[in-house]
Amino acid sequence: MKFKDLGSYLIIPAQADQPELYLYELKRLEWIFIVVRWVWVPIVFLMAWLHHPDQTELMMALGGVLGFFNIIACLLNIRINTPDTQRVLGIAMLVIDTLLAWGVILVFVRDFYTAAYAGFVYIILEAAVRFGIIGSLSMALVFILGLLGAFLYREAAFEVRFSTSGYAFWTALMTIVSVAVGMIVHEGRRQRRQSEIYLKENTLLTERHRIARDLHDTVLKTLQGLSLEARALGNKMPSAKETARYVEEVCSRTSREIREVIFDLRSESVEEGAGSQLSRMLSDWSKTTGINGDFNLSGADIALPPQTVHQLRNIVSEALTNIQRHASASHIQINMYISHETLHIEISDNGRGIGRNADDLHSFVAEGKLGIAGMKERAELLGGSFSVSSDPAGTAVKFSLPVEKESNK
Template structure:
Protein backbone atom coordinates (compact mmCIF):
# COMPACT_ATOMS: atom_id res chain seq x y z
CA UNK A 1 0.00 0.00 0.00
CA UNK A 2 2.83 2.37 0.83
CA UNK A 3 4.44 1.76 -2.59
CA UNK A 4 1.12 2.27 -4.40
CA UNK A 5 0.53 5.54 -2.57
CA UNK A 6 4.02 6.70 -3.50
CA UNK A 7 3.48 5.86 -7.18
CA UNK A 8 0.12 7.65 -7.14
CA UNK A 9 1.74 10.77 -5.67
CA UNK A 10 4.48 10.72 -8.30
CA UNK A 11 1.91 10.33 -11.09
CA UNK A 12 -0.12 13.26 -9.79
CA UNK A 13 3.02 15.39 -9.54
CA UNK A 14 3.99 14.51 -13.11
CA UNK A 15 0.50 15.38 -14.39
CA UNK A 16 0.58 18.71 -12.55
CA UNK A 17 4.00 19.53 -13.98
CA UNK A 18 2.89 18.55 -17.49
CA UNK A 19 -0.21 20.76 -17.25
CA UNK A 20 1.89 23.69 -16.04
CA UNK A 21 4.40 23.26 -18.86
CA UNK A 22 1.56 23.17 -21.38
CA UNK A 23 0.02 26.32 -19.87
CA UNK A 24 3.33 28.16 -20.06
CA UNK A 25 3.84 27.05 -23.66
CA UNK A 26 0.33 28.21 -24.61
CA UNK A 27 0.85 31.60 -22.93
CA UNK A 28 4.14 32.13 -24.73
CA UNK A 29 2.58 31.26 -28.06
CA UNK A 30 -0.70 33.14 -27.73
CA UNK A 31 0.45 36.20 -25.79
CA UNK A 32 4.03 36.76 -26.95
CA UNK A 33 5.26 34.98 -30.03
CA UNK A 34 2.38 35.99 -32.31
CA UNK A 35 2.93 39.66 -31.51
CA UNK A 36 6.72 39.48 -32.00
CA UNK A 37 6.30 37.60 -35.28
CA UNK A 38 3.78 40.14 -36.60
CA UNK A 39 6.03 43.00 -35.48
CA UNK A 40 8.96 41.61 -37.46
CA UNK A 41 6.92 41.26 -40.64
CA UNK A 42 5.45 44.74 -40.22
CA UNK A 43 8.94 46.22 -39.87
CA UNK A 44 10.07 44.31 -42.96
CA UNK A 45 7.13 45.59 -45.01
CA UNK A 46 7.84 49.13 -43.80
CA UNK A 47 11.44 48.79 -44.98
CA UNK A 48 10.21 47.59 -48.36
CA UNK A 49 7.89 50.57 -48.75
CA UNK A 50 10.59 53.02 -47.60
CA UNK A 51 13.98 51.87 -48.97
CA UNK A 52 15.70 54.86 -47.38
CA UNK A 53 14.95 53.35 -43.94
CA UNK A 54 16.12 49.81 -44.78
CA UNK A 55 19.54 50.15 -43.11
CA UNK A 56 17.90 51.24 -39.85
CA UNK A 57 15.04 48.73 -39.93
CA UNK A 58 16.82 45.58 -41.13
CA UNK A 59 18.71 44.98 -37.81
CA UNK A 60 15.37 45.23 -35.98
CA UNK A 61 13.80 42.71 -38.38
CA UNK A 62 16.67 40.29 -37.83
CA UNK A 63 16.40 40.70 -34.06
CA UNK A 64 12.68 39.92 -34.04
CA UNK A 65 13.40 36.82 -36.15
CA UNK A 66 15.97 35.68 -33.58
CA UNK A 67 13.60 36.32 -30.67
CA UNK A 68 10.81 34.43 -32.43
CA UNK A 69 13.11 31.49 -33.08
CA UNK A 70 14.30 31.37 -29.48
CA UNK A 71 10.73 31.52 -28.17
CA UNK A 72 9.74 28.64 -30.43
CA UNK A 73 12.63 26.58 -29.08
CA UNK A 74 11.41 27.23 -25.53
CA UNK A 75 7.86 26.20 -26.52
CA UNK A 76 9.24 23.13 -28.27
CA UNK A 77 11.12 22.06 -25.13
CA UNK A 78 8.12 22.71 -22.87
CA UNK A 79 5.66 20.70 -24.96
CA UNK A 80 7.64 17.75 -26.24
CA UNK A 81 10.00 15.03 -25.18
CA UNK A 82 11.51 12.90 -27.96
CA UNK A 83 10.82 14.58 -31.31
CA UNK A 84 8.68 12.79 -33.86
CA UNK A 85 7.18 13.82 -37.18
CA UNK A 86 3.85 14.28 -35.43
CA UNK A 87 5.39 16.74 -32.94
CA UNK A 88 7.15 18.61 -35.73
CA UNK A 89 3.89 18.79 -37.68
CA UNK A 90 2.05 20.27 -34.68
CA UNK A 91 4.67 22.97 -34.27
CA UNK A 92 4.62 23.67 -38.01
CA UNK A 93 0.85 24.14 -37.77
CA UNK A 94 1.30 26.68 -34.95
CA UNK A 95 3.83 28.56 -37.05
CA UNK A 96 1.53 28.58 -40.07
CA UNK A 97 -1.34 29.95 -37.98
CA UNK A 98 0.94 32.80 -36.89
CA UNK A 99 1.94 33.61 -40.46
CA UNK A 100 -1.67 33.61 -41.69
CA UNK A 101 -2.35 36.80 -39.74
CA UNK A 102 0.13 38.65 -41.93
CA UNK A 103 -0.38 36.76 -45.19
CA UNK A 104 -4.12 37.33 -45.07
CA UNK A 105 -4.84 33.64 -45.63
CA UNK A 106 -3.82 30.34 -44.06
CA UNK A 107 -1.37 28.18 -46.03
CA UNK A 108 -2.30 24.54 -46.62
CA UNK A 109 -0.24 22.11 -44.55
CA UNK A 110 0.46 18.47 -45.44
CA UNK A 111 2.32 16.19 -43.01
CA UNK A 112 3.74 13.25 -44.96
CA UNK A 113 5.19 10.08 -43.50
CA UNK A 114 4.91 7.95 -40.37
CA UNK A 115 3.69 10.02 -37.41
CA UNK A 116 6.12 8.37 -34.99
CA UNK A 117 9.19 8.72 -37.24
CA UNK A 118 12.01 9.98 -34.95
CA UNK A 119 13.70 13.30 -35.73
CA UNK A 120 16.82 14.69 -34.10
CA UNK A 121 16.14 17.65 -31.80
CA UNK A 122 18.64 19.91 -33.57
CA UNK A 123 17.18 18.94 -36.95
CA UNK A 124 13.66 19.79 -35.76
CA UNK A 125 14.76 23.21 -34.48
CA UNK A 126 16.48 24.00 -37.78
CA UNK A 127 13.51 22.78 -39.82
CA UNK A 128 11.16 25.11 -37.96
CA UNK A 129 13.56 28.02 -38.40
CA UNK A 130 13.69 27.36 -42.15
CA UNK A 131 9.89 27.12 -42.41
CA UNK A 132 9.55 30.40 -40.52
CA UNK A 133 12.03 32.11 -42.85
CA UNK A 134 10.36 30.71 -45.98
CA UNK A 135 6.93 31.94 -44.89
CA UNK A 136 8.39 35.31 -43.96
CA UNK A 137 9.85 35.62 -47.45
CA UNK A 138 6.45 34.91 -48.98
CA UNK A 139 4.74 37.47 -46.74
CA UNK A 140 7.34 40.12 -47.44
CA UNK A 141 7.94 39.74 -51.14
CA UNK A 142 5.85 37.24 -53.08
CA UNK A 143 2.45 38.90 -53.25
CA UNK A 144 0.99 35.39 -53.10
CA UNK A 145 -2.66 34.40 -52.74
CA UNK A 146 -1.98 30.75 -51.85
CA UNK A 147 0.83 28.74 -50.24
CA UNK A 148 1.22 24.99 -49.84
CA UNK A 149 3.51 23.66 -47.11
CA UNK A 150 4.56 20.05 -46.71
CA UNK A 151 6.49 18.66 -43.76
CA UNK A 152 7.55 15.05 -43.98
CA UNK A 153 10.04 12.26 -43.58
CA UNK A 154 11.13 10.56 -46.79
CA UNK A 155 13.97 8.08 -47.35
CA UNK A 156 15.58 8.97 -44.02
CA UNK A 157 15.38 12.73 -44.60
CA UNK A 158 13.25 15.51 -43.17
CA UNK A 159 11.77 17.41 -46.10
CA UNK A 160 10.27 20.90 -45.84
CA UNK A 161 8.62 22.26 -49.00
CA UNK A 162 7.00 25.69 -49.38
CA UNK A 163 5.31 26.53 -52.70
CA UNK A 164 3.65 29.89 -53.38
CA UNK A 165 1.84 31.37 -56.37
CA UNK A 166 3.42 34.81 -56.03
CA UNK A 167 4.78 37.04 -58.77
CA UNK A 168 7.85 35.49 -60.32
CA UNK A 169 9.87 38.70 -60.43
CA UNK A 170 9.62 39.46 -56.70
CA UNK A 171 9.42 36.08 -54.96
CA UNK A 172 13.17 35.82 -54.45
CA UNK A 173 14.54 39.39 -54.46
CA UNK A 174 18.23 40.09 -54.05
CA UNK A 175 17.43 42.15 -50.96
CA UNK A 176 16.35 38.96 -49.19
CA UNK A 177 19.56 37.08 -49.92
CA UNK A 178 20.59 37.01 -46.27
CA UNK A 179 17.59 34.88 -45.27
CA UNK A 180 18.05 32.46 -48.16
CA UNK A 181 21.74 32.10 -47.38
CA UNK A 182 20.86 31.22 -43.80
CA UNK A 183 18.38 28.60 -44.95
CA UNK A 184 20.93 27.06 -47.31
CA UNK A 185 23.66 27.16 -44.66
CA UNK A 186 21.40 25.35 -42.15
CA UNK A 187 20.91 22.53 -44.67
CA UNK A 188 24.62 22.29 -45.49
CA UNK A 189 25.57 22.19 -41.80
CA UNK A 190 23.30 19.19 -41.27
CA UNK A 191 24.52 17.37 -44.36
CA UNK A 192 21.55 18.25 -46.55
CA UNK A 193 20.61 20.67 -49.30
CA UNK A 194 18.12 23.34 -50.34
CA UNK A 195 16.71 23.85 -53.83
CA UNK A 196 14.70 26.73 -55.29
CA UNK A 197 12.47 26.25 -58.32
CA UNK A 198 10.44 28.84 -60.17
CA UNK A 199 8.09 26.94 -62.51
CA UNK A 200 6.28 29.74 -64.26
CA UNK A 201 4.44 31.79 -61.66
CA UNK A 202 5.46 31.29 -58.05
CA UNK A 203 8.41 29.83 -56.19
CA UNK A 204 9.00 26.45 -54.54
CA UNK A 205 11.62 26.06 -51.82
CA UNK A 206 12.61 22.49 -50.89
CA UNK A 207 14.82 21.90 -47.84
CA UNK A 208 16.06 18.38 -47.15
CA UNK A 209 18.35 17.06 -44.39
CA UNK A 210 18.93 13.69 -42.64
CA UNK A 211 16.44 13.05 -39.82
CA UNK A 212 19.30 12.85 -37.31
CA UNK A 213 22.33 15.14 -37.34
CA UNK A 214 25.40 13.35 -38.69
CA UNK A 215 27.92 15.88 -37.51
CA UNK A 216 28.27 19.48 -38.56
CA UNK A 217 29.45 20.24 -42.05
CA UNK A 218 31.22 23.48 -42.79
CA UNK A 219 29.52 25.63 -45.38
CA UNK A 220 31.43 25.56 -48.65
CA UNK A 221 33.44 28.50 -49.88
CA UNK A 222 31.26 31.03 -51.65
CA UNK A 223 28.18 30.37 -49.51
CA UNK A 224 27.43 34.09 -49.69
CA UNK A 225 26.34 33.58 -53.30
CA UNK A 226 24.07 30.60 -52.64
CA UNK A 227 20.89 32.64 -52.76
CA UNK A 228 20.86 32.51 -56.56
CA UNK A 229 18.07 30.51 -58.16
CA UNK A 230 19.21 27.16 -59.52
Protein backbone atom coordinates in the same frame (compact mmCIF):
# COMPACT_ATOMS: atom_id res chain seq x y z
CA MET B 1 5.14 12.28 8.72
CA LYS B 2 1.82 11.03 7.32
CA PHE B 3 1.32 7.28 7.07
CA LYS B 4 0.75 7.50 3.30
CA ASP B 5 4.20 9.10 2.93
CA LEU B 6 5.96 6.24 4.73
CA GLY B 7 6.41 4.24 1.53
CA SER B 8 8.13 7.07 -0.33
CA TYR B 9 10.26 7.72 2.76
CA LEU B 10 11.53 4.14 2.85
CA ILE B 11 11.77 3.57 -0.90
CA ILE B 12 14.79 5.13 -2.55
CA PRO B 13 15.50 5.19 -6.30
CA ALA B 14 17.73 2.45 -7.68
CA GLN B 15 19.91 5.16 -9.20
CA ALA B 16 20.33 8.87 -8.69
CA ASP B 17 21.74 11.68 -10.79
CA GLN B 18 23.24 13.35 -7.71
CA PRO B 19 25.69 11.05 -5.85
CA GLU B 20 25.58 13.12 -2.65
CA LEU B 21 21.80 12.92 -2.47
CA TYR B 22 21.89 9.21 -3.28
CA LEU B 23 24.43 8.61 -0.50
CA TYR B 24 22.21 10.51 1.93
CA GLU B 25 19.23 8.33 0.95
CA LEU B 26 21.24 5.13 1.46
CA LYS B 27 22.53 6.29 4.85
CA ARG B 28 19.04 7.24 5.98
CA LEU B 29 17.76 3.82 4.97
CA GLU B 30 20.59 2.08 6.82
CA TRP B 31 19.78 4.02 10.00
CA ILE B 32 16.21 2.74 9.77
CA PHE B 33 17.44 -0.86 9.58
CA ILE B 34 19.85 -0.26 12.47
CA VAL B 35 16.97 0.93 14.66
CA VAL B 36 14.88 -2.10 13.64
CA ARG B 37 17.73 -4.44 14.61
CA TRP B 38 17.89 -2.89 18.09
CA VAL B 39 14.18 -3.71 18.41
CA TRP B 40 14.94 -7.28 17.41
CA VAL B 41 17.12 -7.99 20.45
CA PRO B 42 14.42 -7.74 23.16
CA ILE B 43 12.01 -9.62 20.90
CA VAL B 44 14.51 -12.49 20.57
CA PHE B 45 14.99 -12.60 24.36
CA LEU B 46 11.22 -12.55 24.92
CA MET B 47 10.69 -15.44 22.49
CA ALA B 48 13.39 -17.47 24.23
CA TRP B 49 11.97 -16.83 27.68
CA LEU B 50 8.39 -17.70 26.66
CA HIS B 51 8.95 -20.78 24.53
CA HIS B 52 12.40 -22.22 25.13
CA PRO B 53 13.85 -21.32 28.52
CA ASP B 54 16.48 -24.01 27.99
CA GLN B 55 17.71 -22.16 24.88
CA THR B 56 18.08 -18.79 26.61
CA GLU B 57 21.89 -18.83 26.49
CA LEU B 58 21.91 -19.60 22.78
CA MET B 59 19.37 -16.88 22.12
CA MET B 60 21.42 -14.43 24.16
CA ALA B 61 24.44 -15.35 22.04
CA LEU B 62 22.47 -14.66 18.86
CA GLY B 63 21.30 -11.36 20.33
CA GLY B 64 24.88 -10.48 21.24
CA VAL B 65 26.08 -11.22 17.71
CA LEU B 66 23.27 -9.08 16.30
CA GLY B 67 24.13 -6.23 18.66
CA PHE B 68 27.85 -6.45 17.82
CA PHE B 69 27.29 -6.25 14.08
CA ASN B 70 24.75 -3.48 14.57
CA ILE B 71 27.35 -1.40 16.41
CA ILE B 72 29.79 -2.01 13.54
CA ALA B 73 27.06 -0.93 11.10
CA CYS B 74 26.53 2.28 13.11
CA LEU B 75 30.23 3.16 12.98
CA LEU B 76 30.57 2.36 9.28
CA ASN B 77 27.39 4.21 8.41
CA ILE B 78 28.92 7.34 9.94
CA ARG B 79 32.27 7.05 8.18
CA ILE B 80 31.34 5.81 4.69
CA ASN B 81 31.32 8.60 2.10
CA THR B 82 30.65 6.88 -1.25
CA PRO B 83 27.41 5.30 -2.54
CA ASP B 84 29.16 2.12 -3.75
CA THR B 85 30.71 1.43 -0.34
CA GLN B 86 27.37 2.18 1.31
CA ARG B 87 25.68 -0.41 -0.90
CA VAL B 88 28.36 -2.97 0.02
CA LEU B 89 27.55 -2.32 3.68
CA GLY B 90 23.88 -2.88 2.92
CA ILE B 91 24.60 -6.21 1.21
CA ALA B 92 26.81 -7.35 4.10
CA MET B 93 24.18 -6.48 6.72
CA LEU B 94 21.47 -8.22 4.69
CA VAL B 95 23.57 -11.40 4.67
CA ILE B 96 24.15 -11.12 8.44
CA ASP B 97 20.46 -10.50 9.09
CA THR B 98 19.58 -13.54 6.96
CA LEU B 99 21.98 -15.82 8.83
CA LEU B 100 20.71 -14.63 12.22
CA ALA B 101 17.10 -15.10 11.11
CA TRP B 102 17.92 -18.69 10.21
CA GLY B 103 19.63 -19.06 13.56
CA VAL B 104 16.38 -18.11 15.30
CA ILE B 105 14.40 -20.52 13.10
CA LEU B 106 16.79 -23.40 13.84
CA VAL B 107 16.50 -22.77 17.58
CA PHE B 108 12.77 -23.37 17.24
CA VAL B 109 13.13 -26.08 14.60
CA ARG B 110 11.58 -28.73 16.82
CA ASP B 111 8.35 -26.91 17.56
CA PHE B 112 8.31 -24.43 14.66
CA TYR B 113 6.53 -21.62 16.43
CA THR B 114 4.94 -19.22 13.98
CA ALA B 115 6.70 -16.28 15.61
CA ALA B 116 10.02 -17.71 14.43
CA TYR B 117 9.12 -16.84 10.85
CA ALA B 118 8.41 -13.19 11.59
CA GLY B 119 12.12 -12.50 11.33
CA PHE B 120 12.28 -13.81 7.80
CA VAL B 121 9.33 -11.68 6.74
CA TYR B 122 11.45 -8.73 7.83
CA ILE B 123 14.38 -10.11 5.79
CA ILE B 124 12.18 -10.24 2.69
CA LEU B 125 11.08 -6.66 3.33
CA GLU B 126 14.68 -5.53 3.80
CA ALA B 127 15.79 -7.25 0.58
CA ALA B 128 12.89 -5.69 -1.33
CA VAL B 129 13.65 -2.18 -0.08
CA ARG B 130 17.35 -2.57 -0.87
CA PHE B 131 17.16 -4.39 -4.21
CA GLY B 132 13.55 -4.34 -5.37
CA ILE B 133 11.48 -7.32 -6.42
CA ILE B 134 14.59 -9.31 -7.41
CA GLY B 135 15.83 -9.05 -3.82
CA SER B 136 12.51 -10.12 -2.30
CA LEU B 137 12.14 -13.10 -4.66
CA SER B 138 15.74 -14.15 -3.98
CA MET B 139 15.11 -14.12 -0.23
CA ALA B 140 11.89 -16.08 -0.74
CA LEU B 141 13.85 -18.73 -2.65
CA VAL B 142 16.44 -18.86 0.14
CA PHE B 143 13.65 -19.34 2.67
CA ILE B 144 11.92 -22.08 0.64
CA LEU B 145 15.11 -24.10 0.16
CA GLY B 146 16.26 -23.53 3.73
CA LEU B 147 12.87 -24.48 5.12
CA LEU B 148 12.97 -27.74 3.19
CA GLY B 149 16.31 -28.51 4.80
CA ALA B 150 14.95 -27.56 8.24
CA PHE B 151 11.93 -29.86 7.84
CA LEU B 152 14.13 -32.75 6.75
CA TYR B 153 16.53 -32.09 9.64
CA ARG B 154 13.64 -32.03 12.13
CA GLU B 155 12.36 -35.34 10.76
CA ALA B 156 15.78 -36.98 11.11
CA ALA B 157 16.84 -35.46 14.44
CA PHE B 158 13.57 -35.39 16.37
CA GLU B 159 11.61 -38.09 14.53
CA VAL B 160 8.93 -35.58 13.63
CA ARG B 161 7.09 -36.57 10.46
CA PHE B 162 7.69 -34.31 7.45
CA SER B 163 4.62 -32.12 7.00
CA THR B 164 3.91 -31.61 3.33
CA SER B 165 0.95 -29.36 4.03
CA GLY B 166 2.95 -27.24 6.47
CA TYR B 167 5.80 -26.86 4.03
CA ALA B 168 3.41 -26.01 1.19
CA PHE B 169 1.66 -23.44 3.40
CA TRP B 170 4.83 -21.60 4.37
CA THR B 171 6.22 -21.82 0.84
CA ALA B 172 3.07 -20.30 -0.63
CA LEU B 173 2.84 -17.66 2.10
CA MET B 174 6.44 -16.47 1.73
CA THR B 175 6.14 -16.45 -2.06
CA ILE B 176 3.01 -14.30 -1.89
CA VAL B 177 4.64 -11.99 0.66
CA SER B 178 7.80 -11.61 -1.43
CA VAL B 179 5.89 -10.89 -4.65
CA ALA B 180 3.53 -8.46 -2.92
CA VAL B 181 6.30 -6.59 -1.11
CA GLY B 182 8.47 -6.56 -4.24
CA MET B 183 5.66 -5.17 -6.39
CA ILE B 184 4.82 -2.51 -3.79
CA VAL B 185 8.44 -1.40 -3.64
CA HIS B 186 8.75 -1.48 -7.44
CA GLU B 187 5.62 0.63 -7.84
CA GLY B 188 6.78 3.00 -5.12
CA ARG B 189 10.10 3.51 -6.87
CA ARG B 190 8.37 4.05 -10.22
CA GLN B 191 6.00 6.62 -8.77
CA ARG B 192 8.83 8.39 -7.00
CA ARG B 193 10.90 8.57 -10.19
CA GLN B 194 7.87 9.89 -12.06
CA SER B 195 7.27 12.48 -9.35
CA GLU B 196 10.90 13.61 -9.51
CA ILE B 197 10.79 13.81 -13.30
CA TYR B 198 7.51 15.72 -13.17
CA LEU B 199 8.93 18.13 -10.61
CA LYS B 200 12.02 18.79 -12.74
CA GLU B 201 9.96 19.24 -15.90
CA ASN B 202 7.47 21.48 -14.12
CA THR B 203 10.27 23.62 -12.68
CA LEU B 204 11.93 23.87 -16.09
CA LEU B 205 8.62 24.69 -17.78
CA THR B 206 7.86 27.41 -15.22
CA GLU B 207 11.27 28.97 -15.77
CA ARG B 208 10.87 28.81 -19.55
CA HIS B 209 7.49 30.53 -19.31
CA ARG B 210 8.99 33.22 -17.10
CA ILE B 211 11.77 33.89 -19.62
CA ALA B 212 9.25 33.94 -22.48
CA ARG B 213 7.06 36.38 -20.56
CA ASP B 214 10.03 38.65 -19.80
CA LEU B 215 11.12 38.61 -23.45
CA HIS B 216 7.62 39.53 -24.57
CA ASP B 217 7.13 42.28 -22.00
CA THR B 218 10.57 43.89 -22.36
CA VAL B 219 12.66 43.15 -25.44
CA LEU B 220 9.79 42.56 -27.87
CA LYS B 221 7.89 45.67 -26.84
CA THR B 222 11.08 47.73 -27.02
CA LEU B 223 11.71 46.53 -30.58
CA GLN B 224 8.12 47.28 -31.55
CA GLY B 225 8.45 50.78 -30.14
CA LEU B 226 11.75 51.29 -31.94
CA SER B 227 10.17 50.15 -35.20
CA LEU B 228 7.35 52.68 -34.82
CA GLU B 229 9.84 55.43 -34.00
CA ALA B 230 11.89 54.58 -37.10
CA ARG B 231 8.77 54.71 -39.29
CA ALA B 232 7.76 58.06 -37.82
CA LEU B 233 11.28 59.40 -38.33
CA GLY B 234 11.25 58.33 -41.97
CA ASN B 235 7.94 60.12 -42.54
CA LYS B 236 9.22 63.34 -40.94
CA MET B 237 12.68 63.33 -42.53
CA PRO B 238 12.71 62.16 -46.16
CA SER B 239 16.52 62.26 -46.18
CA ALA B 240 16.62 59.56 -43.50
CA LYS B 241 13.85 57.48 -45.03
CA GLU B 242 16.14 54.70 -46.31
CA THR B 243 17.97 54.43 -42.99
CA ALA B 244 14.69 54.47 -41.10
CA ARG B 245 13.28 51.76 -43.36
CA TYR B 246 16.38 49.63 -42.77
CA VAL B 247 16.05 50.06 -38.99
CA GLU B 248 12.36 49.20 -39.19
CA GLU B 249 13.14 46.08 -41.23
CA VAL B 250 15.82 44.95 -38.78
CA CYS B 251 13.45 45.48 -35.86
CA SER B 252 10.72 43.52 -37.62
CA ARG B 253 13.06 40.63 -38.41
CA THR B 254 14.41 40.57 -34.86
CA SER B 255 10.87 40.68 -33.48
CA ARG B 256 9.91 37.66 -35.56
CA GLU B 257 12.97 35.77 -34.36
CA ILE B 258 12.17 36.61 -30.75
CA ARG B 259 8.58 35.45 -31.28
CA GLU B 260 9.99 32.15 -32.52
CA VAL B 261 12.12 31.88 -29.39
CA ILE B 262 9.09 32.70 -27.23
CA PHE B 263 7.06 30.06 -29.05
CA ASP B 264 9.79 27.47 -28.46
CA LEU B 265 10.02 28.42 -24.79
CA ARG B 266 6.27 28.07 -24.36
CA SER B 267 6.14 24.68 -26.08
CA GLU B 268 5.00 22.37 -23.29
CA SER B 269 5.92 19.08 -24.94
CA VAL B 270 9.14 18.21 -26.70
CA GLU B 271 7.30 15.15 -28.03
CA GLU B 272 4.99 17.23 -30.22
CA GLY B 273 5.35 16.24 -33.84
CA ALA B 274 7.21 18.48 -36.26
CA GLY B 275 4.19 18.43 -38.56
CA SER B 276 1.92 19.77 -35.83
CA GLN B 277 4.33 22.58 -35.08
CA LEU B 278 4.75 23.59 -38.73
CA SER B 279 0.99 23.45 -39.30
CA ARG B 280 0.36 25.77 -36.37
CA MET B 281 3.21 28.01 -37.50
CA LEU B 282 1.71 28.32 -40.99
CA SER B 283 -1.74 29.00 -39.56
CA ASP B 284 -0.43 31.84 -37.39
CA TRP B 285 1.52 33.27 -40.32
CA SER B 286 -1.54 33.18 -42.58
CA LYS B 287 -3.63 35.03 -40.00
CA THR B 288 -0.95 37.71 -39.70
CA THR B 289 -0.25 38.21 -43.41
CA GLY B 290 -3.65 37.42 -44.92
CA ILE B 291 -2.04 34.98 -47.37
CA ASN B 292 -3.84 31.64 -47.63
CA GLY B 293 -1.75 28.63 -46.70
CA ASP B 294 -2.30 24.87 -46.72
CA PHE B 295 -0.28 22.25 -44.89
CA ASN B 296 -0.24 18.66 -46.09
CA LEU B 297 1.31 15.84 -44.05
CA SER B 298 1.69 12.48 -45.78
CA GLY B 299 2.04 9.58 -43.36
CA ALA B 300 2.76 9.70 -39.65
CA ASP B 301 4.04 12.75 -37.82
CA ILE B 302 7.48 12.68 -36.26
CA ALA B 303 9.02 14.06 -33.07
CA LEU B 304 12.46 15.58 -33.62
CA PRO B 305 15.19 16.67 -31.18
CA PRO B 306 14.73 20.27 -29.95
CA GLN B 307 17.81 21.55 -31.81
CA THR B 308 16.61 20.01 -35.08
CA VAL B 309 13.14 21.49 -34.60
CA HIS B 310 14.70 24.89 -33.94
CA GLN B 311 16.68 24.82 -37.20
CA LEU B 312 13.69 23.45 -39.10
CA ARG B 313 11.46 26.26 -37.88
CA ASN B 314 14.12 28.82 -38.81
CA ILE B 315 14.26 27.50 -42.39
CA VAL B 316 10.49 27.56 -42.77
CA SER B 317 10.25 30.97 -41.11
CA GLU B 318 12.80 32.44 -43.54
CA ALA B 319 10.92 30.95 -46.50
CA LEU B 320 7.63 32.44 -45.28
CA THR B 321 9.29 35.82 -44.73
CA ASN B 322 10.64 35.84 -48.30
CA ILE B 323 7.21 34.97 -49.68
CA GLN B 324 5.59 37.78 -47.70
CA ARG B 325 8.14 40.37 -48.81
CA HIS B 326 8.95 39.51 -52.39
CA ALA B 327 6.59 36.96 -53.95
CA SER B 328 3.29 38.87 -54.09
CA ALA B 329 1.67 35.47 -53.64
CA SER B 330 -1.94 34.78 -52.70
CA HIS B 331 -1.47 31.15 -51.69
CA ILE B 332 1.28 28.88 -50.42
CA GLN B 333 1.48 25.14 -49.90
CA ILE B 334 3.71 23.21 -47.46
CA ASN B 335 4.07 19.48 -48.08
CA MET B 336 5.81 17.20 -45.58
CA TYR B 337 6.50 13.48 -45.79
CA ILE B 338 9.03 10.87 -44.64
CA SER B 339 10.72 8.45 -47.02
CA HIS B 340 13.65 6.11 -46.34
CA GLU B 341 14.44 7.69 -42.96
CA THR B 342 14.53 11.15 -44.54
CA LEU B 343 12.19 14.04 -43.81
CA HIS B 344 11.18 15.94 -46.95
CA ILE B 345 9.57 19.39 -46.89
CA GLU B 346 8.48 21.48 -49.88
CA ILE B 347 7.28 25.09 -49.62
CA SER B 348 5.73 26.45 -52.81
CA ASP B 349 3.87 29.65 -53.68
CA ASN B 350 1.98 31.09 -56.64
CA GLY B 351 3.93 34.34 -56.68
CA ARG B 352 5.94 36.03 -59.38
CA GLY B 353 9.10 33.98 -58.93
CA ILE B 354 12.64 35.05 -58.25
CA GLY B 355 13.39 36.12 -61.81
CA ARG B 356 16.87 34.61 -61.96
CA ASN B 357 18.69 31.33 -61.48
CA ALA B 358 17.47 30.35 -58.03
CA ASP B 359 20.44 28.05 -57.41
CA ASP B 360 22.96 30.86 -57.95
CA LEU B 361 23.43 31.57 -54.26
CA HIS B 362 26.61 33.58 -54.82
CA SER B 363 24.67 36.36 -56.51
CA PHE B 364 22.27 36.59 -53.58
CA VAL B 365 25.14 36.75 -51.11
CA ALA B 366 26.92 39.40 -53.20
CA GLU B 367 23.79 41.57 -53.03
CA GLY B 368 23.52 41.13 -49.27
CA LYS B 369 20.45 38.87 -49.55
CA LEU B 370 21.46 36.14 -47.15
CA GLY B 371 18.10 34.49 -46.51
CA ILE B 372 18.32 31.68 -49.08
CA ALA B 373 21.99 31.07 -48.33
CA GLY B 374 21.16 30.88 -44.62
CA MET B 375 18.42 28.31 -45.26
CA LYS B 376 20.84 26.18 -47.27
CA GLU B 377 23.47 26.38 -44.53
CA ARG B 378 20.97 25.37 -41.84
CA ALA B 379 19.82 22.35 -43.85
CA GLU B 380 23.38 21.23 -44.55
CA LEU B 381 24.28 21.75 -40.89
CA LEU B 382 21.75 19.03 -40.05
CA GLY B 383 23.17 16.72 -42.72
CA GLY B 384 20.40 17.47 -45.21
CA SER B 385 20.06 19.01 -48.66
CA PHE B 386 18.46 22.20 -49.97
CA SER B 387 17.29 23.41 -53.37
CA VAL B 388 15.24 26.23 -54.88
CA SER B 389 13.36 26.26 -58.17
CA SER B 390 11.51 29.25 -59.61
CA ASP B 391 9.56 30.36 -62.67
CA PRO B 392 7.01 33.09 -63.40
CA ALA B 393 4.29 30.88 -61.87
CA GLY B 394 5.95 30.73 -58.46
CA THR B 395 8.83 29.45 -56.37
CA ALA B 396 9.40 26.11 -54.65
CA VAL B 397 11.83 25.60 -51.78
CA LYS B 398 12.71 21.96 -51.09
CA PHE B 399 14.89 20.56 -48.35
CA SER B 400 15.38 17.20 -46.68
CA LEU B 401 16.75 16.14 -43.30
CA PRO B 402 17.86 12.70 -42.09
CA VAL B 403 15.80 11.31 -39.22
CA GLU B 404 16.08 8.21 -37.07
CA LYS B 405 13.65 5.44 -37.86
CA GLU B 406 12.59 4.94 -34.24
CA SER B 407 11.49 8.57 -34.03
CA ASN B 408 8.45 7.90 -36.17
CA LYS B 409 5.20 8.13 -34.30
